[in-house]
Amino acid sequence: MPALVHLPADTPASEVLAVLARDGALILDGMLAPWAVAALKGELQPYVEATPIGRDAFSGDRTTRTGALVARSPLTRTAVMDGRVLALCDGVLTPNCQRYQLHLTQLIRIMPGQAAQPIHRDRWAWGRQMPGVEPQVNTIWALTDFTAANGATQVVPGSQVWPDDRKAQAAEIARAEMQAGSVLIYTGTVFHGGGANVSDEDRWGLNITYALGWLRQEENQYLSCPPQIARTLEPDLQALLGYAMGNYALGYFTPPLPPGEGPETVPPQYALGGADDGTMGGAELLAATIAAAGRTTAVAAVTGSGQ
Numbered sequence: 001m002p003a004l005v006h007l008p009a010d011t012p013a014s015e016v017l018a019v020l021a022r023d024g025a026l027i028l029d030g031m032l033a034p035w036a037v038a039a040l041k042g043e044l045q046p047y048v049e050a051t052p053i054g055r056d057a058f059s060g061d062r063t064t065r066t067g068a069l070v071a072r073s074p075l076t077r078t079a080v081m082d083g084r085v086l087a088l089c090d091g092v093l094t095p096n097c098q099r100y101q102l103h104l105t106q107l108i109r110i111m112p113g114q115a116a117q118p119i120h121r122d123r124w125a126w127g128r129q130m131p132g133v134e135p136q137v138n139t140i141w142a143l144t145d146f147t148a149a150n151g152a153t154q155v156v157p158g159s160q161v162w163p164d165d166r167k168a169q170a171a172e173i174a175r176a177e178m179q180a181g182s183v184l185i186y187t188g189t190v191f192h193g194g195g196a197n198v199s200d201e202d203r204w205g206l207n208i209t210y211a212l213g214w215l216r217q218e219e220n221q222y223l224s225c226p227p228q229i230a231r232t233l234e235p236d237l238q239a240l241l242g243y244a245m246g247n248y249a250l251g252y253f254t255p256p257l258p259p260g261e262g263p264e265t266v267p268p269q270y271a272l273g274g275a276d277d278g279t280m281g282g283a284e285l286l287a288a289t290i291a292a293a294g295r296t297t298a299v300a301a302v303t304g305s306g307q
């Protein structure tokens with residue numbers, strides 16, 4: 001059976017990215033101290049206990065999934081904004097977008113008796129398009145120890161280069177066994193799935209994922225963390241939720257007011273009390289768009305195409 005690489009939490013991002021590029025997944029050990037794990041669990045506990053079990057065989061009939069964690073859990077916000085994880089998002093996602101975004105927050109509790117989840121790719125949420133573009137970076141923060149018995153995530157190292165229809169054999173599947181406070185990092189393209197829980201204890205994993213800024217989010221952050229809550233958060237987190245322009249002219253809105261009573265196109269942060277800067281995304285994004293348009297015009301002049 002293959003094993004996932006374990007690296008210490010303070011490993012430089014460049015080294016972590018090299019393993020992620022090769023294997024599609026790895027574990028960062030010691031990301032949270034025991035007291036921080038206990039505090040996070042305590043904050044999430046009332047919501048987790050009140051969460052009904054999954055709705056279908058894929059989400060798990062002995063699994064609970066608790067969301068809206070940016071709105072509900074201040075300590076989850078710290079995990080979402082963890083600089084060590086964002087450095088990995090910078091490396092994987094920024095080559096293909098101006099801004100990446102929060103895709104999902106979910107406490108996944110796998111309870112005794114849960115069967116193994118089908119092995120899948122998370123990127124299939126968007127269909128089978130965009131081969132060659134990595135759309136997603138995932139984390140699962142272990143809030144209990146993850147063991148082969150209690151449902152440690154199944155991961156197929158190196159499978160990010162497989163065709164969609166290849167089925168992993170048992171001997172190709174690693175288990176993300178790790179201590180509470182460690183974090184499984186994996187891409188949206190690597191094959192993986194929740195593990196079976198054949199123990200008598202719950203497995204708690206805090207799943208926080210990030211995606212290219214021009215894709216639809218799995219957890220609708222504008223509804224899970226609406227403006228009245230988002231306005232209390234720090235600006236970088238607001239932007240990660242989606243309360244910022246994703247690119248030039250991507251993500252503006254118009255306050256639905258009677259004629260003449262409000263501005264027309266404004267950036268999302270206007271809904272949080274921010275200023276309307278009078279642009280469609282700021283000078284930097286405008287300059288990038290004009291430069292790209294210039295390149296396109298030059299190519300068209302040479303090739304005679306309109307592309």
Ligand SMILES: O=C(O)CCC(=O)C(=O)O
Nearest residue numbers: 108153192193194195205
């Ligand atoms: O909880 C896990 O270990 C993985 C869950 C998963 O892959 C999913 O729900 O899509």
